Amino acid sequence: MDTRFAGNAYRYFLIWGISASLTVTLCTIMDSLFIGNLIGSNGLAVASLSTPVFLLYALLGLTVGVGANVHIGRLLGSSDMNGANSLFHSQIGLGLIVGLLSLSPLLFKDAYFTLLGVTEELYPLAEQYLTVVMWAAPAFVMYHILSVSVRTDSNPRLATIASVVVIGTNLTLDFLFMKVLGFGIIGASASLCIAEGLGVLVLLTHFLKKQRLLTLRVSLPCLSDIKKFVYNGFGVGSANIFIAIVMRVFNALLLYFGGDMGTTYVGIYGVIYTISMIPIGVFDGTSNALSTVTAFFVGESDEKGIFTVLKKALSVAVIGGGFIALLCAVFSNALVWFFGIRDAAALESAAEAMRIFAISIVFTGINTVITAFWQSIGRARLAGVMSAIRNCILLLAVGVLLIPGVNIFGLAISYICTEVVCTLIVILVSILRSSRKYVSEKYGLKGKCFERSYLIETESMTHISGDLEALCEEWEIGMKQSFFINFVCEELLLNVIKFGLDDRNKKNKNYYVSIKLMEKDGDYVLRIRDNVSSYNPFESDGDEIDSGVLTLIQKKTKYCDYQRKMIFNYLYMVI
16 A cells, blocks of 8 residues: 555645644733733733633533544545534534533632632632633634534645634734723633634635535434544543643642742743643644544555554654754743743743753653544543543642642653653553554455555556456456456546646656555445545546546446545545
């Protein structure tokens, strides 16, 4: 199997995935900058204490979104459009229900604020900020769900555009509401909520496209679908609730043991967490691309493609994480100063804690990618256990031991210890429970299969014909079927050249086609995949001969369909 398709698909989704994640990260960072510089340390503390709320919305959205789209991606990869759409409609229904239920904290705000650790001093600011945020809960939840769904339906570009709309709107309104109109911290929350709502509307435009595979409908989810979504999505989504729990505990410890510096330490923690969202954004984008592309290749039973994607994702995590860690360590003073920490003692403490924390970044990348990979291949339980250990159990245990003694420095060291130990666990699990063996046994093709890639050029027809003739002879395929398989491949390759390439690209060596033939239930399934521009040969404007030949192919095959998936054209036929 040719790994170029896997590599190209992953690079495309990676670029847009990281762009989307970093855009969201930048939005959060700019919010903190406005709050820190216009409101001060108390504003930063409120923003830090409010982070678990946004993490809760992410938990709800990602559990439903990722949990459903792991299955939807596999069904799309195996060309089961009806099954994919049925799950998608249930996902939207469940998302709306969850979004409405997420409004419930409005009924017991005081208890909710106490749970978040809001002190009497911070209560007025927290009430202004969080009340607006809580009213917008359904928009936050649906944004996460739709963003994952749009990526799964081969449109990561729109997910990035939606993120850009969110940050552009948020920054504009932050300046207007906070700087010009003087609304204070309520202006920060209002601008974010309005921006998130616009992001949802942008994502919904995907379903107006002619080439989308998923249709926007709402259906009530059945119990089996809910179980399926939660089981497969909780491993990724749970990280957010675990982070929320940890932040709540760590904030309480810093306030209690920090003495007069307690509120300052909480603000520093918020700054460190905000800065850490840059590498986390890179790792999330890397993992999102991995999950989307891997799900497709799982549906296609492409083992080589699956592990090609994993290797590329790990490379991005290690190289990108190392580079970001170096920048965070070298420019730590400037970074924390930028967020409004100007007191000399607080500045030095924050910079030192940032330098310590930076050591954990590369290990965070490795652990994030591996957990997402386990999730995408169906090892949801393993991913969930790792998420619980890494994001909650071990981190809390180390933090509770270290923070009372060395405050913010103990917090930073806790992250290093946790990520290093979890990387060692990942290595051990990889040795004892081989993912390659698991994928081969669960998703590997069980019958006869032939797959080979060729450059898209007229000379390739000779090679394709020779390979198929030899294959048909080896498989003892009858002369009639053998002739028709060759005829179909030759005709469709001609159509790829004619309709998929223009004159400038016909000599481009980066365009290739994959021929895959499988035996299934006495029939032969032919899949032709190419990486040229989007086109449908059955709808393209050809001459009478072209139309006649394609009509003949449609009539003589038991099943014939064109799909645009990921960044490739797919033609499926049952002969």
